[in-house]
Amino acid sequence: MQDRKPNPDLQRAETPRPPSRASDARTPDPAPASEVSLPDSSPIPLTQLFRFQYDQLLRFCDIRVGNHAVAEDLVQDAFLATKRAYPDKGVDELRPLLFTTLRNLTVNYLKSGDFKRQCASTEIGDVGDRLACQRSATPERQVMDAQILELAEQVIAAMNPRKREALRLHRFESLTYDEIAAHLSVSRSTVKKDIADAVAEIAERLARAEGRDLDPAR
């Protein structure tokens, strides 16, 4: 097109804010450049970290929030936040900051109501996904799944009630160790141990049932 001279709008966006207030009021402010994610313009150390630490950060996040899609979003957010806050730090400094930022995001997420809503929607939406993608569910497989679930139920039923409640509050009410400790009137370290023991009990029972003694070769 002919009227495409050097674009005056672009230039104005890049030059420092014009002193005249009147012109400011008329032209709506362009979105601040920092809000737009531009992977190309990311500082090099962060790009490196993104490439080499992404899997680890995602796994760390996944373990903490227990939901892969949410974990992916949070890792993305952590990179953007770190990029904004620390544009000129080196790799060595950025890695701890990235972990800390991500961890804070997971804490906020678990505290927020999003967690429960997410759980409710996975309950409905995920059943089909699970059967479809995790494994094509042959009848044998389905029976085996049901048997494994039955075993887990037995372990849960036989579990020390305090451990069971600590595990439930941890996984399904998303309470922190401190909150659970207050709720169950026990110490924080007891809560942490209870939860770990409860998970280990189930894992042991399943490992025994699968006749697997954790030999990675098999």
Added chain:
Amino acid sequence: MTKDETASRLKTAAHWYAELREPDADHRTWDAFRAWEGSDPANRAAFRQVEASLSLLERSSLAAPGAGNGYDSGATQSAARKPGRVRLYWLTGIAAVIVLALVSVVTLSPPAAPAAQVYATAIGDTRDVTLEDGSVVTLNTDTELAVTYSRSERRIQLAHGQALFSVMKGTRPFIVAAGSSETRALGTRFEVYRGPADVSVTLVEGSVSVLPEAAGQGSSGPNPNE
């Protein structure tokens, strides 16, 4: 591998899970976990088993809403136990006497050092705090400081990070200690940054005196905009 070995490995794996769920887990936690996991393929397998158990849990009865009726905490249990009631009254009486005794000891003893109020920001956060004398502290990202106001001084201990102080004029000196330095002011605006290696003080208006803690006397500080 024996059954016991498997069991104890799974226990360790489950404890790593609990550790990684700590609200303050960071890259150090993660690196330690990875070192454990990487040291033996069986550790890796054990952790995978733990993760599989957790995802199985999602489909268990424990995940169902209203599943949590199986446990009464100790407090409700003891209240329900009837024979214990009478003894409970006794214990309450004894406890009250002990508390009274403690309170009188506390009030009779000389006033202890005033309690410090701690303020902190997480990475990426900032926070304005108005102190009891009207001075305002702005905490920048990842900053922690403790405020102790006593009769003779207003003291801030900057543990780490960066903070801007707008000090209300007053008779008690306003002292910011960071690392081995102390900055004193009466009414002014200044900023203190405690980095990993050094401390920098930036004066916005007024005047302050900065001295290393070890040195005895304060020299008068820089003028604003210096």
